Amino acid sequence: MALDTHPLNSLGFAKPPAETRVVVAMSGGVDSSVVAAQLAEEGYDVVGVTLQLYDHGAALAKKGACCAGIDIHDARRVAEQMGFPHYVLDYENIFRDAVIEEFADSYLGGATPVPCIRCNERVKFKDLLETARDLDADCMATGHYIQRKIGAHGPELHCAADAGRDQSYFLFSTTPEQLDYLRFPLGHLPSKAATRALAEKYGLSVADKPDSQDICFVPDGNYAGVIEKLRPGAAEPGEIVHADGRVLGRHTGVIHYTIGQRRGLGIGGLTDPLYVVKLDVDTRRVVVGPKDMLATRVVPIREINWLGDSPFDSQKEWHVSVKVRSTRPPREAIIRPLSATAAQVELMTPEEGVSPGQACVFYQTDNSRILGGGWIWRGA
CATH class of the missing domain: 3.40.50.620 (HUPs)
Structure with a gap:
């Protein structure tokens, strides 16, 4: 029967x-x-x-x-x-x-x-x-604005149909086991x-509710203020130093600065624009320099989550597109595995403001599939 x-x-x-x-x-x-x-x-x-x-x-x-x-x-x-x-x-x-x-x-x-x-x-x-x-x-x-599609080897993670809402950068660490259970x-x-x-x-009362813009536990966008409450005394003052060694001023704490920052440095009166190019926590120094010092071509990453069909370290090179910031479009790159969870990523076009702590997310070049990603862990 x-x-x-x-x-x-x-x-x-x-x-x-x-x-x-x-x-x-x-x-x-x-x-x-x-x-x-x-x-x-x-x-x-x-x-x-x-x-x-x-x-x-x-x-x-x-x-x-x-x-x-x-x-x-x-x-x-x-x-x-x-x-x-x-x-x-x-x-x-x-x-x-x-x-x-x-x-x-x-x-x-x-x-x-x-x-x-x-x-x-x-x-x-x-x-x-x-x-x-x-x-x-x-x-x-x-x-979440992301797609789960069934491929030849099981569920795959794909970018959202609306590129402007796509949340793939924030979901690269979803494992194959989790993807099997999740729906979007x-x-x-x-x-x-x-x-x-x-x-x-559906007549929902939240139909016109505005989107949240900030990190949920930093609703006013003041990261440094939250850090100071979590780590009292963290905002120790120090020097703002040019990459050539000149001391240009003082700051009230390294936590108030990010790589690539230009505005609000408190060092007015200079003819050429300067950007934060390095944060030296040990010496409490904020290092600034010209924009071209921000350009990065080789990015070391670790804690890689791989969503490809064959093992990550089964190839010497992977030709993909990558995002090193959520707001930037994917750029052509070559990934060279160092182990199953670490690699060097070579950007075909140098990127500015690549910072430790950010994610590097991998995309297939010929379609919308997300191949995983890892964490940028130190300057190149």
Whole structure:
């Protein structure tokens, strides 16, 4: 007797949506709210989960900063409206240990960290994903703008259809095992306007909610202020020095500067523009120089997560495109593996402002596939 096989549903499972449980990571914003509402309307067994990661009041050391509370409230309202259960999990300790502490240490070490990547890697796609498994979910869905496609060797990570919303830079460390379990229902949409149109269609109260622009635990954009609260005494003064050795002035702390910075150096009266080219934490010196000193061609990276079909170190060279900053388009490059998790990346066109602590993300040159990436760990 032939077995009755059910066609694949929209999440890729051979069973009806009602028998498919999906945990949706809900931030309280419009993107994840639309994902949850859409899946609920399609008949899936949706469970919404919101993580309480930080206390804005503590982060800013002022009263009335209740943004985190508002986000949780907004997520809960969507769940109530669409008729699925919603849970709030206290992940403050995990988030502080896995993300905020490293952010502070990296900044104090003269790096330019990207905590959103670490949050996806160490909290959302690790601890939350395990929670989804504990809830017997078939998969976990998020509101990220990225695509998951099935290739010849299994699930592949691809850029979002809307290049302006693409979040691949922040998701390069997603492992093959995680990718097998994750779903990204918004990745194929042509624009953010299309997402907001869906929010209107479902009558969601967050349809017009503005996008968050800053790092969640630095809602006012003042990184140095947060670092000083996390590491009292960290902002020690020092010298601003030209690359040729001249002392040009004083600063109030290395943490106030980033590689490539031009404005706000406090060394006016010079004819030629100067940029921060190096942060010397040991001597508390901010080194400045002309723009051409920022150009970097060879970038050392480590902690590589590889999403290619054959082992990373099975070839001497990989000809790819790479991003060394989230805001820059991919550029042609050659990756030369040093081990399974370390490499040197040679940029065919030198990039300015390449900084330790940033990510270097790999892309296939002939299509939208993301091949992984790693962390820039020191100047070339």
